[in-house]
Amino acid sequence: MAFPGQPVPGGGFYQGGYGGAPGGPAFPGQAQDPLYGYFAAVAGQDGQIDADELQRCLTQSGIAGAYKPFNLETCRLMISMLDRDMSGTLGFNEFKELWAVVNGWKQHFVSFDNDRSGTVDRQELEKALMNMGFRLSPQAVTAITRRYSTRGKITFDDYIACCVKLRALTECFRRRDASQQGFVNFQYDDFIQCVMSI
Amino acid sequence: GGGPPGAPYGQPPPGGPYGGGAAPGGPYGGPGPYGGAAPGGNAPPGVDPEAFSWFQAVDADHSGYISVKELKQALLNSNWSTFNDETCLLMINMFDKTRSGRIDVYGFSALLRFIQQWKNLFQQYDRDQSGSISFSELQQAFSQMGYNLSPQFSQLLLSRYAQRSSNPSIQLDRFIQICMQLQSTTDAFREKDTGLVGNVRLSYEDFLTMVMTRMM
Numbered sequence: 001m002a003f004p005g006q007p008v009p010g011g012g013f014y015q016g017g018y019g020g021a022p023g024g025p026a027f028p029g030q031a032q033d034p035l036y037g038y039f040a041a042v043a044g045q046d047g048q049i050d051a052d053e054l055q056r057c058l059t060q061s062g063i064a065g066a067y068k069p070f071n072l073e074t075c076r077l078m079i080s081m082l083d084r085d086m087s088g089t090l091g092f093n094e095f096k097e098l099w100a101v102v103n104g105w106k107q108h109f110v111s112f113d114n115d116r117s118g119t120v121d122r123q124e125l126e127k128a129l130m131n132m133g134f135r136l137s138p139q140a141v142t143a144i145t146r147r148y149s150t151r152g153k154i155t156f157d158d159y160i161a162c163c164v165k166l167r168a169l170t171e172c173f174r175r176r177d178a179s180q181q182g183f184v185n186f187q188y189d190d191f192i193q194c195v196m197s198i
Numbered sequence: 199g200g201g202p203p204g205a206p207y208g209q210p211p212p213g214g215p216y217g218g219g220a221a222p223g224g225p226y227g228g229p230g231p232y233g234g235a236a237p238g239g240n241a242p243p244g245v246d247p248e249a250f251s252w253f254q255a256v257d258a259d260h261s262g263y264i265s266v267k268e269l270k271q272a273l274l275n276s277n278w279s280t281f282n283d284e285t286c287l288l289m290i291n292m293f294d295k296t297r298s299g300r301i302d303v304y305g306f307s308a309l310l311r312f313i314q315q316w317k318n319l320f321q322q323y324d325r326d327q328s329g330s331i332s333f334s335e336l337q338q339a340f341s342q343m344g345y346n347l348s349p350q351f352s353q354l355l356l357s358r359y360a361q362r363s364s365n366p367s368i369q370l371d372r373f374i375q376i377c378m379q380l381q382s383t384t385d386a387f388r389e390k391d392t393g394l395v396g397n398v399r400l401s402y403e404d405f406l407t408m409v410m411t412r413m414m
Contacts, residue, residue: 088357143411188396193351195383
């Protein structure tokens with residue numbers, strides 16, 4: 001079965017992933033990468049950033065554009081989405097990957113936010129999710145839009161939080177579906193850990 | 199590993215969700231900037247006068263309802279930080295009968311009793327009375343609650359919910375958040391596992407739906 005993740009314009013998946021060691025310039029020219037500048041400015045000696053530092057980093061990189069910067073909980077979610085070694089922090093390569101994914105989602109959001117209000121309505125959220133390839137049941141869509149909307153509107157930050165959760169869950173599922181059948185047998189312990197690590 | 203045969207799941211916390219007792223005070227979940235209770239005459243029938251006066255203090259815009267934002271200002275951890283947004287949202291959703299994203303005085307009153315229940319448990323598991331729960335205390339808490347979860351999982355929760363430090367530990371708000379999510383995740387799983395075998399087969403769509411409708 002096809003998971004969301006076939007590259008689509010502004011899609012929900014990013015097939016990047018650079019090689020090299022975590023933290024520190026991994027290849028010539030990386031130090032000139034403007035993103036590396038933002039990253040290095042907040043990362044400590046260990047070359048890793050936590051949620052607070054990520055929030056600062058993303059704000060400085062201007063990815064939120066005219067929208068309000070991300071709140072801390074959303075940053076924490078973003079880290080857990082890519083935090084493969086479960087350290088609670090991101091190295092530069094993971095940060096780069098994150099930046100590209102979020103940028104893609106942002107383009108999507110912008111294309112729906114016609115009046116530049118910084119919010120979209122429920123129908124637009126539903127359309128955006130479908131375009132990103134997330135096949136959700138009607139109940140799931142209702143629950144999501146209810147959860148993420150305030151007075152019928154969804155802010156950019158909440159939209160990103162929603163995308164992060166969906167993507168993290170998808171990764172979680174996909175890792176366990178080795179044969180790509182679209183079904184997974186979950187043991188209770190594993191299910192709990194999977195869901196609560198997001 | 200799993201639990202004993204026929205019992206793969208943990209138990210809900212001891213006691214019913216709604217105990218009796220006074221509103222929380224002291225260093226845990228205290229009234230925050232509002233200090234002691236204001237004179238609370240004319241409490242609605244069935245509502246504790248202390249809960250009512252606290253409600254009036256927290257309902258900053260006098261709308262007759264308490265929002266997530268207002269609730270957040272009223273609840274404190276032992277380190278004086280306000281409760282985090284996610285926990286406030288989870289609790290509001292739990293006691294919000296109208297699905298409006300806010301609670302009335304009855305919902306608030308029940309919520310206070312709920313918090314008191316969790317506060318009592320928290321203080322019990324906080325063996326060294328440090329005001330927060332460490333890795334070993336968390337392990338013990340899960341075990342006593344009847345969950346059979348790996349140390350790796352507790353470690354994951356700490357890295358996710360605790361502040362980064364040499365000795366990470368969890369405040370009351372995140373403890374409540376973790377336990378509420380554990381319960382609701384367990385309920386979601388149990389619903390599908392009709393044979394009680396500790397194992398379910400889920401399609402991708404079912405999986406997403408289960409999580410997104412429950413774990414909000």
